[in-house]
Amino acid sequence: MRTQVCIIGGGPSGLLLSQLLHRAGIDTIVLERRSRAHVLGRIRAGVLEWGSVELLEEAGVAQRMFAEGKPHGGTYLAAQNRGFRIDFERHTGRRVMVFGQTEVTAELYKARDAMQGQILHEVEGVALHDLDGRAPFVTFTREGREERIDCEFIAGCDGFHGPSRKAIPESVRREYERVYPFGWLGVLSETPPVSEELIYANHARGFALCSMRSENLSRYYVQTPADADLSAWDDDRFWDELRRRIPEDAADRLVTGPSIEKSIAQLRSFVSEPMRWGRLFLVGDAAHIVPPTGAKGLNLAFGDVRYLSDALRAYYDSGEAAGIDGYSETALKRVWKSERFSWQLTTMLHRFPEQSAFDQRMQEAELEYLEGSPAAQASLAENYVGLPFYSRG
Numbered sequence: 001m002r003t004q005v006c007i008i009g010g011g012p013s014g015l016l017l018s019q020l021l022h023r024a025g026i027d028t029i030v031l032e033r034r035s036r037a038h039v040l041g042r043i044r045a046g047v048l049e050w051g052s053v054e055l056l057e058e059a060g061v062a063q064r065m066f067a068e069g070k071p072h073g074g075t076y077l078a079a080q081n082r083g084f085r086i087d088f089e090r091h092t093g094r095r096v097m098v099f100g101q102t103e104v105t106a107e108l109y110k111a112r113d114a115m116q117g118q119i120l121h122e123v124e125g126v127a128l129h130d131l132d133g134r135a136p137f138v139t140f141t142r143e144g145r146e147e148r149i150d151c152e153f154i155a156g157c158d159g160f161h162g163p164s165r166k167a168i169p170e171s172v173r174r175e176y177e178r179v180y181p182f183g184w185l186g187v188l189s190e191t192p193p194v195s196e197e198l199i200y201a202n203h204a205r206g207f208a209l210c211s212m213r214s215e216n217l218s219r220y221y222v223q224t225p226a227d228a229d230l231s232a233w234d235d236d237r238f239w240d241e242l243r244r245r246i247p248e249d250a251a252d253r254l255v256t257g258p259s260i261e262k263s264i265a266q267l268r269s270f271v272s273e274p275m276r277w278g279r280l281f282l283v284g285d286a287a288h289i290v291p292p293t294g295a296k297g298l299n300l301a302f303g304d305v306r307y308l309s310d311a312l313r314a315y316y317d318s319g320e321a322a323g324i325d326g327y328s329e330t331a332l333k334r335v336w337k338s339e340r341f342s343w344q345l346t347t348m349l350h351r352f353p354e355q356s357a358f359d360q361r362m363q364e365a366e367l368e369y370l371e372g373s374p375a376a377q378a379s380l381a382e383n384y385v386g387l388p389f390y391s392r393g
């Protein structure tokens with residue numbers, strides 16, 4: 001088989017890249033290790049920056065998001081059961097869109113099918129070859145047969161555990177990591193959300209987050225120790241713990257019900273540099289992970305897709321190589337700013353096992369400063385709604 005851009009990974013990054021390139025007349029094949037049902041069974045965050053919304057619009061997959069998603073003009077922060085609001089619209093003139101990532105992915109699959117996009121599922125043993133030459137290729141097995149795709153470029157959209165990042169020689173790769181000493185226990189329940197907007201709560205018992213997918217589908221999280229055992233968390237224990245950590249008026253209103261999904265995720269910050277090696281480009285979770293506290297994971301991945309699709313379009317339209325040559329540098333600038341924001345929000349809102357009395361006071365002072373300072377609120381709002389894709393900074 002032959003294509004212009006071979007895309008490894010059929011998560012949201014790979015699918016969106018494939019869709020945008022196809023619309024620009026650039027041929028792609030997507031290789032995905034799992035079945036489509038498996039990819040669509042994963043529950044992920046649900047907040048889209050407006051830049052992500054616009055990118056989905058440009059890709060022609062925005063219809064259901066506009067019909068069913070909810071724009072949010074602000075969010076609540078809380079400290080010790082008392083909340084205050086950060087007004088995104090007032091400070092930035094922008095909003096975010098609350099629409100689940102699983103739904104985004106479903107819409108992308110539909111759009112790819114409608115354009116007869118090639119997505120090969122359940123491929124095994126994907127290996128990348130000749131990345132630093134002119135003629136890279138990818139080998140894999142499908143239904144027991146060895147196959148090969150010759151291409152001009154490879155986009156590594158295969159998430160944190162995929163083979164693409166590891167195909168960059170160790171002598172070239174630099175990795176930066178922080179693993180946080182806690183996780184998030186998440187519950188999805190068919191209950192009305194406790195609040196119209198999200199609530200991020202700092203509490204002596206640990207962080208909690210109230211989020212949502214729709215009018216009758218809520219997503220809640222509580223911070224747990226890194227080694228927490230999921231089986232020790234029945235629904236009653238979860239709801240009791242959540243109620244204790246959120247503002248009192250919210251706790252009084254909280255409607256509980258059986259969980260329809262429950263899982264624990266470890267929190268991590270991670271960046272691998274460079275994001276380009278020869279004819280391989282890394283995109284999304286393949287190159288970087290953020291803790292979920294600022295809802296940046298998907299948005300950061302879509303930023304990479306923005307840069308790479310623009311760069312490849314310029315290259316194929318007019319032979320202009322500056323975009324692809326500068327991809328890693330351009331993308332990493334935005335990545336590091338989002339890493340900083342996600343780390344800072346995580347640090348401000350969670351209880352650390354080794355937290356000293358001084359650290360404790362610093363957290364309290366930071367939250368009080370934020371509550372009282374329009375300048376601090378503007379900074380949080382600017383980052384939360386998303387930094388521009390192209391800027392000088």
Ligand code: APR
Pocket residue numbers: 008009010011012013014031032033034039044045101123125126157158159160161162163283284285286296297298299301
């Ligand atoms: N071969 C083919 N595909 C692979 C391989 C492999 N060896 N390894 C992983 N994949 C696939 C995974 O099955 C997954 O569907 O790559 C895809 C990567 O998707 P994501 O992990 O969702 O990463 P990405 O598309 O970059 O999305 C980034 O979405 O997943 C969230 O937390 C993530 O919010 C972030 C955003």
Ligand code: PHB
Pocket residue numbers: 044045046047198211212219292293294295296
């Ligand atoms: C979610 O809805 O799952 C969600 C929302 C905001 C976050 C993280 C997760 O910061």
